[in-house]
Every structure is written in C-alpha cells, then in structure tokens.
Amino acid sequence: MVDFTVDEGKCIGCGQCVADCPLSLLEMRDGIPLLARRKQQFCIGCLHCFAVCDEAALSILGHDPLQAKEISRDLLPKPAQMEMLIRGRRSIRNYQNRNLAPELIDDLLDTAWQAPTGRNVRGLLFSVVDDKAVLADIRQEMLAEIQRLDEGGLIDEDYSAFAKFPSAWEEGYDVLFCKAPHLLVVSAADDLPTPMQDAVIAMTTFELYAQSHGVGTLWDGLATIALRDLVPAMQKRLGIPEGHHLCYAMCFGYPALHYARMASRDHARVERVR
Structure with a gap:
C-alpha cells in the first residue's frame, strides 16, 4: 500500500498533481486528489505529484514536503x-x-x-x-x-x-x-x-x-x-x-592543468525531418 496523504487544510484543489502523474493514477474526488487502492500497485515513486504541489499539501512514500528543498529560480544557471x-x-x-x-x-x-x-x-x-x-x-x-x-x-x-x-x-x-x-x-x-x-x-x-x-x-x-x-x-x-x-x-x-578556452568544434550534424 502506497502512503499517499493530502493535507486538506492546505490543498486548494488545483489538480496539478492529477494532471502531472505520468501514469494517470490520481483522480480528484470532492476537490481533493486521491490515489485509488486499485491503482497503487502501478505507482513508480517518481514524486511528480509531490514536487508539483505549490501548497506543500501532499506527502507520498514517507516524503515530507516541508523537509524538501524548494526550487529557487534565482539559483538556476543562465x-x-x-x-x-x-x-x-x-x-x-x-x-x-x-x-x-x-x-x-x-x-x-x-x-x-x-x-x-x-x-x-x-x-x-x-x-x-x-x-x-x-x-x-x-x-x-x-x-x-x-x-x-x-x-x-x-x-x-x-x-x-x-x-x-x-x-x-x-x-x-x-x-x-x-x-x-x-x-x-x-x-x-x-x-x-x-x-x-x-x-x-x-x-x-x-x-x-x-x-x-x-x-x-x-x-x-x-x-x-x-x-x-x-x-x-x-x-x-x-x-x-x-x-x-x-x-x-x-x-x-582536482585538475593539475586548467584550460583557457573552449575547443573549436564543427557544427552539429543534423538531419531536419520535414
């Protein structure tokens, strides 16, 4: 049995977790996401539902959203x-x-x-x-x-x-x-x-x-x-x-040498399919 818990006090019923489940295992019931017992055996533990929840309302497989590091867009490389x-x-x-x-x-x-x-x-x-x-x-x-x-x-x-x-x-x-x-x-x-x-x-x-x-x-x-x-x-x-x-x-x-420039390469070999 998959440990799937929703904090109904935090959940806003947006349905993002349902839409993002790769195997379409989740469903909305009375405005709250649900992992039906008949579908639990197919869960692959990808944590998409856990990661996509903006409200930190969803826990699965023992993972607590409050213990997970949030994604900071400012820290992503340009x-x-x-x-x-x-x-x-x-x-x-x-x-x-x-x-x-x-x-x-x-x-x-x-x-x-x-x-x-x-x-x-x-x-x-x-x-x-x-x-x-x-x-x-x-x-x-x-x-x-x-x-x-x-x-x-x-x-x-x-x-x-x-x-x-x-x-x-x-x-x-x-x-x-x-x-x-x-x-x-x-x-x-x-x-x-x-x-x-x-x-x-x-x-x-x-x-x-x-x-x-x-x-x-x-x-x-x-x-x-x-x-x-x-x-x-x-x-x-x-x-x-x-x-x-x-x-x-x-x-x-640690390298003993450091490179001063990128190596020059030919352009990618590409076949564009029309």
Whole structure:
C-alpha cells in the first residue's frame, strides 16, 4: 500500500498533481486528489505529484514536503553559464595528488543519484574509491594481474595493448587511471529496463556537477575494459554484487592543468525531418 496523504487544510484543489502523474493514477474526488487502492500497485515513486504541489499539501512514500528543498529560480544557471559549463568541459588526464574532501564527494554522489532512470527503478550502484591510497593499491593489483596474464599467454590479441601497461607504469605512465586520486564505477542490476542509459545519465550528471566544483573527470574506457574483461575479480573488491553488471568507470579529482578556452568544434550534424 502506497502512503499517499493530502493535507486538506492546505490543498486548494488545483489538480496539478492529477494532471502531472505520468501514469494517470490520481483522480480528484470532492476537490481533493486521491490515489485509488486499485491503482497503487502501478505507482513508480517518481514524486511528480509531490514536487508539483505549490501548497506543500501532499506527502507520498514517507516524503515530507516541508523537509524538501524548494526550487529557487534565482539559483538556476543562465543559458550562457550552462553553455560555458558544457562546452568548456574537457577530459582530464592530469590530476593533483590530493584527495577531495569527503563531504564534497558525498555531495557529488548524492546529486548524481537524482538523475532520471528508466521507469524510475533506480537500480544503479555507485562504487567509489574516495582515497588515493586505495586507488594506488587497486592499480597495483590490476597491473600485477595483467602482467601475470601476459606472461602466461592468456591475453587475447584484441587486448594486446594492455600487456604494455605494467611496463608503462614502471616508466611513470599510469595508462589505467591517469594518476587520478579517485574512481567512480557504476554498475546496474541485471533486470533493469535501461541499465546502460541509466548509468550514462547518472555519470554525465556527476561530471557536470563535479565541473561546477572545479573537479575534473575522465570517462575511463581502458579501466572499464580491464575491470570487465581482464581483471573481473576486482569487481568484488569494488562491492559489485551478484546480479549486477559493470557499466562504466570514471576517474575524478582536482585538475593539475586548467584550460583557457573552449575547443573549436564543427557544427552539429543534423538531419531536419520535414
């Protein structure tokens, strides 16, 4: 049974919650919104009804509108600010050798968790390495395993480039993690309707919010391949449970370099349909 409560002393009967329910589960009865018992099983917990109520009259699934942060239009970024954020973003491969504050990492993760998911299932898992010393240990374990596989002739030709990573590290090059202090790995439950889409949206949200805090990121395809195909046992250390599969990895930390201008790009390739 869905906990759906309306404060009739506050409700003005505007019907916004009824109009905005994605599955049309709400109805007006005697000027008050109602979630009929026969429809409760279909509620996906999206909280649209909760968020759209101007009067803070509606509670659902234990969420109290008085405890929720109100949206301030004055705090929303202007288009020029969003353009600067998006077009000024760069993949960071040079990082400062210091940890982010734990409070900042928590804020980045909590905000990324608000990203939309298919059917609002919210079945992702964020595995985060929040200490550079831990990531250093993980790097060493992965490189040692890659070297063992190479020496045993167990690396497929498609992954032959990875065999050079241990020697590259000895020469001072961190091909796997670019000497970043932190790593985010997103995994998804196997039964999600849109697992990869959910992960990519969440990680894009993470990186844009991180950028606003001066934190750089890198979509780490090499680490993703290594964790998925070469050193899958490392997924256990990352806390990825049975019934989940790894989607993607992202390095992050304070950049050691700063960019002076946006990269010049060609115009978008667009096919206008008439």
